[in-house]
Amino acid sequence: QIRVDAITLPIDLTIKQDKRDIALSNPGTYIVDWRDNFVRSRFVEFSFDDQTLAIRGQLEFKDAETVYLDDFGMGFLDASDTALEGTLISEDGSQRCPVRIEASSSKVFCSSVKP
Numbered sequence: 001q002i003r004v005d006a007i008t009l010p011i012d013l014t015i016k017q018d019k020r021d022i023a024l025s026n027p028g029t030y031i032v033d034w035r036d037n038f039v040r041s042r043f044v045e046f047s048f049d050d051q052t053l054a055i056r057g058q059l060e061f062k063d064a065e066t067v068y069l070d071d072f073g074m075g076f077l078d079a080s081d082t083a084l085e086g087t088l089i090s091e092d093g094s095q096r097c098p099v100r101i102e103a104s105s106s107k108v109f110c111s112s113v114k115p
Helices: none
Strands: 013-015 038-047 058-061 066-068 074-078 084-089 096-101 107-109
Touching: 066 074, 096 107
Parallel strands: 038 107
Antiparallel strands: 013 038, 038 074, 058 066, 058 084, 084 096
């Protein structure tokens, strides 16, 4: 069995499983590729066109996933090698706008559209 000490991982790294059972046929050294067990995430700050932070807003993606933003307009997203697209919605629902989040973006701005 191999284990991950989740307490020592950086905040931007999460795991799907903290342990894995492995059956070894012979004593010796083995290489185990367990990279798919780890998920890297990142913080992204969201603002509307007037650069007002999207405080307590939400970000909706086409696959029905919703990311809720904090008191600073920050969302915690899975890191991605490709751009992500979604809709940014204000806390009260009065502002909505499309956003494109590039793989290297730490701040995202958009143009608001009234619902």
